[in-house]
Amino acid sequence: MTDIDVAEENKRRFLDAFGRFAAGEIEVLREIIREDFVSHSPGAPAGRDAWIAFIVNSPIAGARLDLQHVIADARFVVAHYTLVPVEGPSETVVDIWRFEEGLIVEHWDVSRPLLP
Numbered sequence: 504m505t506d507i508d509v510a511e512e513n514k515r516r517f518l519d520a521f522g523r524f525a526a527g528e529i530e531v532l533r534e535i536i537r538e539d540f541v542s543h544s545p546g547a548p549a550g551r552d553a554w555i556a557f558i559v560n561s562p563i564a565g566a567r568l569d570l571q572h573v574i575a576d577a578r579f580v581v582a583h584y585t586l587v588p589v590e591g592p593s594e595t596v597v598d599i600w601r602f603e604e605g606l607i608v609e610h611w612d613v614s615r616p617l618l619p
Contacts, residue, residue, distance in 0.1 A: 506577035514575035593617040
């Protein structure tokens with residue numbers, strides 16, 4: 504596969520998982536995240552199962568996720584979206600996901616309150 508093919512496949516896998524997660528299917532995270540996953544977000548635990556438990560108890564679980572942009576290359580998928588929680592203010596979020604062999608192995612993010 505060329506780098507372009509890998510980028511397109513990673514983007515496809517991400518979009519499928521994002522859509523399923525946004526629809527409430529939390530278990531999709533086990534399909535796309537490798538067990539030794541590392542998140543670089545403050546307070547987020549390492550390891551797939553610990554991170555999923557963290558996410559289930561965070562404002563993102565149950566929030567509406569409005570995807571704005573997705574950019575991919577052979578190693579990374581970058582997503583920009585609006586997070587509209589059940590309670591509290593909306594945020595604009597950028598997630599960076601590093602892929603290896605079709606699975607997410609690393610994550611970074613930034614978020615800011617959505618300005619009117």
